Amino acid sequence: MEALPLDEKINDLKVVLKVEDFQQLLDALIRRDYQVVGPTLKEGAVVYDSLTRVSQLPAGWTDEQQAGHYSLKKRSDQAYFGYGVGPQSWKKFLFPPRITLWKQKSPGEAPEPAELPQDAPRYAFLGVRACELKAITLQDQVFLTGPFIDPIYQARREKVFIVAVNCGQAGANCFCASVGSGPQVTQGYDLALTEVTAAPEAYFLVEVGSQAGQTLLNEVTHRPATGKEVAEARQVVERAASEMSKSLATADLKDFLYTNYENPYWAEVAGRCLACANCTLVCPTCFCTSPEDVSDLTGQVTEHRRRWDSCFSLDFSYLHGGSVRPSRQSRYRQWLTHKLGTWQDQFGEIGCVGCGRCITWCPVGIDLTTEIRALRQAAATLTAGTETNPKSDER
Amino acid sequence: MSAEVVVNVPVQARLLEKRRESPDTFTLTLESPPSISGGKFFFAPGQFNMLGVPGLGEVPISISGDPANPKKLVHTVRAVGNITEAITATHPGACLTVRGPFGAGWPVDQTRTGSKEIIVVAGGVGLPPLRPAIYHFLANPALYPVVTLLYGARNPLDLVFKRELEQWTKRSRMRVEITVDRAGSSGWLGRVGVVTNLIGQVKFNPDRVTALVCGPEIMLRYTLMELEKRGVGPANIYVSMERNMQCGTRFCGHCQWGPYFICKDGPVFRYDHIKDWFSLQEI
Structure with a gap:
């Protein structure tokens, strides 16, 4: 244009x-x-x-x-x-x-x-x-x-x-x-x-x-x-x-996610997530790729290609014999925290446009608006628990 | 770096010389190609290139040569996968592909005012990315009168740049301490133990020192702990990070580490900028 x-x-x-x-x-x-x-x-x-x-x-x-x-x-x-x-x-x-x-x-x-x-x-x-x-x-x-x-x-x-x-x-x-x-x-x-x-x-x-x-x-x-x-x-x-019935409260989202890497609720989502990568492929903003190098049968003519990839695959973060994010929990956390949190530090705003594709095309129906609410709830419960039970640190 | 560099395609560079450093590590000297933006190849210590073998792929490799001698482009490569094996099997005379240089390097122009001491801590093939910085420090004695290198490897065979280490040891303004995790039956008469042990043993002024650290992540963790224990402030520690990297241009997304793209914001970070992220697992 x-x-x-x-x-x-x-x-x-x-x-x-x-x-x-x-x-x-x-x-x-x-x-x-x-x-x-x-x-x-x-x-x-x-x-x-x-x-x-x-x-x-x-x-x-x-x-x-x-x-x-x-x-x-x-x-x-x-x-x-x-x-x-x-x-x-x-x-x-x-x-x-x-x-x-x-x-x-x-x-x-x-x-x-x-x-x-x-x-x-x-x-x-x-x-x-x-x-x-x-x-x-x-x-x-x-x-x-x-x-x-x-x-x-x-x-x-x-x-x-x-x-x-x-x-x-x-x-x-x-x-x-x-x-x-x-x-x-x-x-x-x-x-x-x-x-x-x-x-x-x-x-x-x-x-x-x-x-x-x-x-x-x-x-x-x-x-x-x-x-x-x-x-x-x-x-x-x-x-x-x-x-429109769904909503996502974005005001403090970055700070919330940055202080919730250890939120126990990530494990709950990961229990449902299949790490199938559908959400990243239907997402209109996800931009990750991997290279593919190919040659013809003689090995003379070669091409370097790139294809869409997803942070949900184990290979995506492979380094020296293993994945940096071996658990599904860490990979779901990476996707959501990038989309809604770290994207703001990288590009100045959130990486989500509210199209809902990742919700519709998730085979198990994970809904990020619901998950963010549940994460907030879990964080609130944890804080409340710490306040009412001062001995919880002694474990 | 200009914000206008439109680039996707590597250039070819002829391999001039190949030297074996250890059983699986080689130093490759390439004829310097044009830089990614078309001009003369120039790099800052700590920057890396995407080195490639057509039909196989590319890998990020730090430049290990002298920034003052840009006619030769030097990389030290450990053969650990199919691409690095093909790169290290390349014969002099043949070509590799090069894209770069990429990333933020060591603080050679910004070491804090009044900082008169440099301490370099390297583990294994963590030394090659630091060598351009060491060359720079040695070439500027007025700015950097005291340089200490603490270098550790798993065993004596894995030590790289052996001849140069000997030369450096003889220089009056450079202190070099070398250690190996296990001496084995090699006849090694030097120190045995992890490199982090040396940090508590060498003399330096924590208020005047700038530390540069590169090595395996576990070694980084302990090194940072030891340096802080000695009273070195996180703002005076620089550390080189590593993640999966496929493009070097911040597009592929693989090297994300919290809010950072290691290929663009790193690989060298000032420790106080990343301290919070460093303590998190699986990010």
């Missing part, structure tokens, strides 16, 4: 895009050489994949999410974006799960980058939620703020066009409002849509967030929004915010 400063007029611009003209938006993006990726149904879930037609969107579908549960069901209307976030996030495009970093054509030759920035794909993301936009900015901090910059991420990020979508409903595992990342998109988009389905005629309220968004919108049939339409769109987002 283009980081041009916007004048007030553009920023305030709100227009209406009729549902029947929606295809024009995709056509305009495709004409501009974007590879449009957005939500579509696949293998029983809403996933992000290449799109050319609005008919590929999951119109009329929604999802039902609980801890450890996800299923699709029909909606009563034909909303295109009437679902919560699915198992995938946009990081699979900006930060590919597997990618070759460099190649060596023969042992004598110098290694070369496998991809030049100009050859990186030019994506247009369609349907980016507020929490996902926040997740992108968190990964920006990881890959673009130095001391080193990742050229793979940088090339994709600089080219991407973002069509955000405000949420009209909250999933059962959503808690974006409490961590301040949603449900309303506020910045970082080229165009932002709010889908209004309840009116006599469904429409999108479109807000412009960049010069590139403005230029693109000029190629799509639209008209200025009325005050009533703006108000209707606002209600859509307000409904999502009011529906």
Whole structure:
């Protein structure tokens, strides 16, 4: 997206895009050489994949999410974006799960980058939620703020066009409002849509967030929004915010976690955690990788690749004959403490956007919002115990 | 380091010389490649490179050469896994890949004002990452008139840089004390016992000394205890940490240690900055 400063007029611009003209938006993006990726149904879930037609969107579908549960069901209307976030996030495009970093054509030759920035794909993301936009900015901090910059991420990020979508409903595992990342998109988009389905005629309220968004919108049939339409769109987002049942108190979270490495409750969570790494793979901010070095059959041509990895594996912290975090307890603690605590020292804010994916896709339904509460409870009980039983130190 | 270094790809460096230090440890001298940002290779004592063998992978190895002689890039590598075995099996004339240098090094430019004494405590292959700092101290006698090296290894065979240790022993401004955990049947006539024992035995002024420590983590723990017992303040102790490292550029996440990325914030830390983390297990 283009980081041009916007004048007030553009920023305030709100227009209406009729549902029947929606295809024009995709056509305009495709004409501009974007590879449009957005939500579509696949293998029983809403996933992000290449799109050319609005008919590929999951119109009329929604999802039902609980801890450890996800299923699709029909909606009563034909909303295109009437679902919560699915198992995938946009990081699979900006930060590919597997990618070759460099190649060596023969042992004598110098290694070369496998991809030049100009050859990186030019994506247009369609349907980016507020929490996902926040997740992108968190990964920006990881890959673009130095001391080193990742050229793979940088090339994709600089080219991407973002069509955000405000949420009209909250999933059962959503808690974006409490961590301040949603449900309303506020910045970082080229165009932002709010889908209004309840009116006599469904429409999108479109807000412009960049010069590139403005230029693109000029190629799509639209008209200025009325005050009533703006108000209707606002209600859509307000409904999502009011529906949200989960929350995470973040104010003292870092200090709490830093003083609770020895909290006995970690062992309780670890008793349920399978260390399967699902949470880290569905998390839109998790960024850990491992290298893979491969050669062809002759051993002459070699490649250095990287793939997503997870702090839940034993190998992840392997050092001199063993893992630094052999217990599952220490690995769960590492993940949660990094996400909510040490991330703040590393990047200035928490690494969680409240999307709830780690709750939905945990096979045993571990819910970090519940676990944080339980950890706090355990810490409080321990403190109370120490106060009422001064002899407890004598053990 | 500039915040603008976009880098992913290593450069090739020719192996000029290989010297066996101990049964499994070799010192490799490479022709100095361009640095990661494209210019001349320059490194600070305590920094490391990702050394690689194409098709096999990369490992983080501290630079063990003289920072004042940047034309040669020297690493001392212990063969403990398939990549380090392949690196140490490389013949002179062949190439390795290099990415670096990475990390924060020893406090050679920031030893506290008025600090006139340096004590270096090394265990096993913990000495190679300290050698560039020792070279620097020896080259600047006005700043560092007294340098003490306490060096321990499991057995006499595992001592690295033997010839140089002898030379250092002869230098008037350098005190070198060497010990081995077990002498075995080697005919060793020197000290026997762990290196941490030496800390209580050598003379230094705890108020004026800056300590540099590198070795296995268990040795670090006891060394820090002994130094504190002698009255050395945690702010005057520097320690080199080690964790699994895959990229050197703070992206892979493996080297996290509490809030720190060892590859970026370390590997050398001032002890008072990490003291709280040091006491925690499995972090």
